[in-house]
Amino acid sequence: MTAVDINAVKSQSEVQFRRKRLFAFGLPALVLVYFTYIFFAFDVSSLMQRANMDNARTLTSDIWSHKVHVTRNNRNGEIAYAVEGERKGAYPEGARPDWVSGTDIITVDLGGGTIVRFLPDNRTEVDVPGFGLIEARAEGRVVTTNLPQGLPDWINASDRRVAITTAEGRISLTGSKTEVFNYFTGWELFWFTLDSPYHGVGLGMILFGEEVDPTRGNIQGAISDFWHNKMWRHKDVAWAIGETILMAFLGTMGAAIVALPLAFMAAKRFTPVMLLRASARRLFDFVRGVDALIWTVVLARAFGPGPLTGALAILVTDTGTFGKTFSEALENVDGKQIEGVTSTGAKPLQGYRFGVIPQVVPVLLAQVLYFLESNTRSATIIGAITGGGIGLMLTQAIQTQKDWEEVAYYIILIIVMVMFMDWLSGWLRRKLIGTKDG
Numbered sequence: 001m002t003a004v005d006i007n008a009v010k011s012q013s014e015v016q017f018r019r020k021r022l023f024a025f026g027l028p029a030l031v032l033v034y035f036t037y038i039f040f041a042f043d044v045s046s047l048m049q050r051a052n053m054d055n056a057r058t059l060t061s062d063i064w065s066h067k068v069h070v071t072r073n074n075r076n077g078e079i080a081y082a083v084e085g086e087r088k089g090a091y092p093e094g095a096r097p098d099w100v101s102g103t104d105i106i107t108v109d110l111g112g113g114t115i116v117r118f119l120p121d122n123r124t125e126v127d128v129p130g131f132g133l134i135e136a137r138a139e140g141r142v143v144t145t146n147l148p149q150g151l152p153d154w155i156n157a158s159d160r161r162v163a164i165t166t167a168e169g170r171i172s173l174t175g176s177k178t179e180v181f182n183y184f185t186g187w188e189l190f191w192f193t194l195d196s197p198y199h200g201v202g203l204g205m206i207l208f209g210e211e212v213d214p215t216r217g218n219i220q221g222a223i224s225d226f227w228h229n230k231m232w233r234h235k236d237v238a239w240a241i242g243e244t245i246l247m248a249f250l251g252t253m254g255a256a257i258v259a260l261p262l263a264f265m266a267a268k269r270f271t272p273v274m275l276l277r278a279s280a281r282r283l284f285d286f287v288r289g290v291d292a293l294i295w296t297v298v299l300a301r302a303f304g305p306g307p308l309t310g311a312l313a314i315l316v317t318d319t320g321t322f323g324k325t326f327s328e329a330l331e332n333v334d335g336k337q338i339e340g341v342t343s344t345g346a347k348p349l350q351g352y353r354f355g356v357i358p359q360v361v362p363v364l365l366a367q368v369l370y371f372l373e374s375n376t377r378s379a380t381i382i383g384a385i386t387g388g389g390i391g392l393m394l395t396q397a398i399q400t401q402k403d404w405e406e407v408a409y410y411i412i413l414i415i416v417m418v419m420f421m422d423w424l425s426g427w428l429r430r431k432l433i434g435t436k437d438g
Helices: 003-041 044-050 053-064 203-208 218-227 234-266 274-289 292-303 307-331 335-342 348-386 389-400 404-432
Strands: 065-073 079-083 106-111 114-119 123-128 132-139 142-145 155-157 161-165 169-174 177-185
Touching: 003 044, 053 065, 053 404, 065 106, 106 177, 123 169, 132 169, 142 161, 203 218, 218 234, 234 274, 234 307, 234 348, 234 389, 234 404, 274 307, 292 307, 292 348, 307 348, 348 389, 348 404, 389 404
Parallel strands: none
Antiparallel strands: 065 079, 065 177, 106 114, 114 123, 123 132, 132 142, 155 161, 161 169, 169 177
8 A cells, every 4th residue: 555545544434533522422412401401491490390299199098099088078077988079979878987986976097096077066186196286176168277387298287278188188178168088998899889789798698698689689789889989980981992902993994995995096007197196196195284183173263072083183293103104115016916806807806806995905804904003092082072982971080180009990991902902913914914013
């Protein structure tokens, strides 16, 4: 090598090293700049200041537990007992939890030594170990207490409301009512409500024991009471799951049916007229360029809310996607098979049917089945907007911010539904196409 060649190699090496150094330092710097932009653009500091960890802990605990309300109406002195404070979970008349005792003075034992007493004249005593006896009285809209200045974090007090949160439960006092919340693990009344004769009855007794309800058999009665559970609404949930799956199925299959003939118009091999071909392709770009959620809002204005509107939104969006993928598959078909069918005297439509469709069916089915699985998830969100399916029930449960165990229940069902659709689409692919999933 000459000196000129050596210098050229050195120059090229130096350029390569500079590029690598620039990439090694430039990429982390670019990532740092990006995260800095996110920090200020999304106002992360204000978001952290607004975060309420107490509310987060309360809502999180509601996912795996339930609370029983003991409520005294300070206007008439009536006391009610209900799971989650709902009428559907109210204890029958004359019944109450076993940790509540007394007649004139109602004593609520929250456990851990924490005792709440409902006294006459709208007076309440809360005995908290390590803190002392808290006395409160509701007088009109005002709540007077013996609380000193400088309260701990677990007590919030004003002249209108007092809230006491302990490890065992919560107590809320206002002028209108006094509530005690006692927390327990598990999803109470998931199987049977308190008014069902099967509540608290073991599975063995239901299957093999004597009749619990003389008017009906144990198995029949238990299934009926579970299915019509007013707290958890298993019947409504099952119907909503079916609506969600049906929404995804109708939208996906309808899009495939509409997109297939349009795909022939968009394929250069079958449509030599450029204007017609370009029009079909621009139509695909238009319908798939707008997200399904936007189509949901537009169609809901036109047709009103309902599962059918959600299915139409999926149909419109997937028509564009299927049209593009189907047309690309049609461009790559083997012309010899078409010629072979045509040589037998088949008409053009018959040539398409027997010479083209068998070649693209595996690709078409794989795309359709994949989108069927994906649209099952999308139908949940779309249902929240159009007012149908499990998405609506999930949205309603989240908005109330009261029964987060129902939110967890719906999310678990959605995950199970998606897993089932994933298994089903894989099984159908193996049966119809002959491929094997890894």
